[in-house]
Amino acid sequence: MNKKVNDFSITVGTKNGSGSSTANNTILRSVFKMGIPVSGKNLFPSNIQGLPTWYTIRVNKDGFIGRQESNDIVIAMNPDSFARDLASVAPGGAFFYSDDIKQPITRTDIAIYPMPIKTIVRNDPNVPTDFRDLVGNMVYVGVLAQMIGMDLEKVLAALTFHFKGKQKPIDMNFNALKAGAEWAKENLEKKDPFHLEAMDKTDGFIMADGNTAAAIGSIFGGVQFVGWYPITPASSLAEGLNDYLPMLRKREDGKHTYAVVQAEDELAALGMAIGAGWAGLRSMTSTSGPGLSLMTEFAGLAYYAEVPVVIWDVQRIGPSTGLPTRTSQGDLTFTHFIGHGDSHSVTLLPGDVYECFEFGWKAFDVAEHVQTPVFVLSDLDMGMNQWMSKPFQYPETPMDRGKILTEQDLEELKGNWGRYLDKDNDGIPYRTLPGNKHPMSAYFTRGTGHDEYAKYTEDSDAYLKNMDRLKKKYYNAANYVPAPVLHKNKKATIGILAYGSTENAIFEAQHQLAGEYGIETELMRLRAIPFNNDVTKFIEKYDQVFVVEMNRDGQMYQILLTEYPQFAGKLKSVAYQDGLPAAAKWIREGILAKYETVVSDQKSVISERRKSSGKKTDGKAKATSASKKEAAKKPAKKSAVKPQTSAKSKKK
């Protein structure tokens, strides 16, 4: 049997609320400490206790740590999902299960390992009865550790971290884990190819989740006011602020420079944040799609009243009970146009845990500089799962508090200023803050009905002028938001535009497209809207640009079409969402389905190479210009490979 080293996936099927997250995080952290690139994703239901839940770990020596769709190793702890878990193991894979589950096992193409978990735990007199189920989870970690070669020292380090150095739980869990490992050593014969071997590829990295990173980033950004309302998957962002603010903003006099208020609902959460932002505080809220729906009216008001505020949207599927614990990139169009009338949002799009931290502080600078609500679109995968990340770095630029007039400024101006006057011809006006003692400092804030001096008016010319300035200001914001990241590939013949948490899966898809199909691609990851000139140049460069995202309708694709109507012919949407974190498979298949070989000499070479590779996509992509023309006539039949269908059939 060929050894498969540092390149496989592990999926654990348990019951929600059974305490398996400690065990699964221990596996993840141990692999990470062994220096092997790894990711872990919790695929959980909306439930406190009882429903099936999965945790899937991707180990990959080459750094492809997007979610893998096939399961190489499966650990089945839940009778309710046992049959499904057994069926999900890829041929040649390994199946571990708790031997108290008495269900038929019919597969002969995989290695089967029963584990006497209950017996092992019962035999340990140090485990109190009510801890048996929790500690039992550690037994499967021990068995797995023994079978794939997990370094027990690293496992101990992971447990010590998890239990914050508390010796009693560390011992209890580690002993159970060792008991599992010892039992496996004596009783199991290795029949699968999967092995871990220490590497040095995670040196200098940390592990963190995006919500914690966003909270810490916001604190380094000087957050002063947080209004929030609990919602999965955003709650841990506000809770992270509560966790880290006391330490990071500790003062000798014990007094506080910030306030976190849990509001009665999302309307009030954003209302409070806007009040604070208006009054000059670095102010934020965090929510998810359904909460954003409730915040819509206020978001629009803040746009027109030009109030700086940061709104984190940790995206999930929704509304109501519609897959609330599943990841998504489904709020993009909604956020883009949120509010009523002609509004456009400045939107930041972090792509990993580090950027959750970085955009945490940067978002305040953008909001205060541009005087507008700034939306930061994270998602459940980034927000709630532990990701490998480069360490957080101290903000490289001083805070940008924007254009604020003090008493002294007003004295020099002899009180002559206008809240909505475009003095610098950049669309961004000056503002004053409540508490300014100058008798000309005050102004009255309302929606669109005001002139340049904030006086109430319903005059058409004043309205038009103001709306034009707001538009100018919005496009000017492109100069202050994070620029896109270009992953250069000189050989590329097509472009990929994407954003957010899909990058790891896209890297892998690119690798497969190049290796298996000879299609070289270049990826530009968008990090903000409005787009800057880099985006224009990138699209100009290619005949085909695939817009990859996790939603049904291709929301970024739609926004790009609106902003770049001249490029409509070359933009192609690869949009897919099934509630699971992005995987290379649907991205690769989605691109192949719409990929068109082009008649120019250079590109026909690619097409030839593709044909000769003899892969199953033969005949699926259009090979000649004639068929291309025909396809154009019948766009509905253009895609030959339907990733949606194939992905679904694969799963069950």
Place this chain on the structure above:
Amino acid sequence: MNQTLPMAGTAANINTAGLTKNDYRGAPSTLCQGCGHNSISNQIVTALYEMNTVPENVMKFSGIGCSSKSPTYFLNRTFGFNSLHGRMPSIATGALFANVQMKGIGVSGDGDTASIGMGQFKHVMRRNVNMVYIVENNGVYGLTKGQFSATAEKGLQLKKQGENPYMPVDICMEALVSNATFIARSFAGNPKQVKELLKAALSHDGIAVLDIISPCVTFNNQENAYHSYAWGKDHEEPLHEISYIAPRNEIMLEREMMDGEIREVAMHDGSTVILKNLEKGYDPTDRYEALRVMEEAQRNNWLVTGLLYVNTTKPSLTGIYDLVDTPLNRLTETDLRPERAMIDKINALMF
């Protein structure tokens, strides 16, 4: 350049803040002639002028509706935020964190508070936000031309609407059950009481609710309507005569007052509220009594006015947060961004 000259023929009455009454005025009102709200705006101007409050030390807020337009008509020199329908409380809650020395004045209406804004109203009460929350209560929607509001009495007849089939919301009772710390009811037709209650409310540290019956002369001023001038004049039952004594002013009690006819309430800022001629020795610090009086008024069809309830012992919202003395919106990067060394500490805390 902002000095307003006294009008010809009048003495320049300058208060101890160095300001004339004109410094407290707003833009000319665009509400109807005779609207109760205008009378309330005038009392806000007078109260703040007489209290020597610097207008820059106040923030004013409102939601949407006729009442919510009124902050434009007082305190030109004060920062104001005309927010969304029913959402004034949340805007005020956030804004007042920026500078805890500043006082909030929120103006709302019965639709803005008791219908669309009921949720935020109840929560701003329980949080004890440091502001005066005025409800200009006329039982009717004015800007949308005369629909019933949630405070309209059952059986009220309105043009186009017919008869109101629902029981009304009692703003003061709602405030009381939501743990508000200062609750008063008044009548726009009794400006002196409005003014004294405003002063008392402004000296309260925490939420102060003023439910002021403020007749709508256009849509709901029929003689038999609960929110009309005529009904208010006939049915008003003041609990007491109220006067406000500024801090450090000696309190001169009339010798002839009998015991039990005077009650003093010491306010947070050192001022005193004097309640004279108390109905049966009414104690406004007794929550149970307050509820009883409101219930009694409902049963007897009285418009009970005055200070219904006050509790000066609870900390206000910003008090709970134990903030630095410098206003938060004057803090700079040095105060707000953790030191460079903290980034390593934080990274060490991650796995």
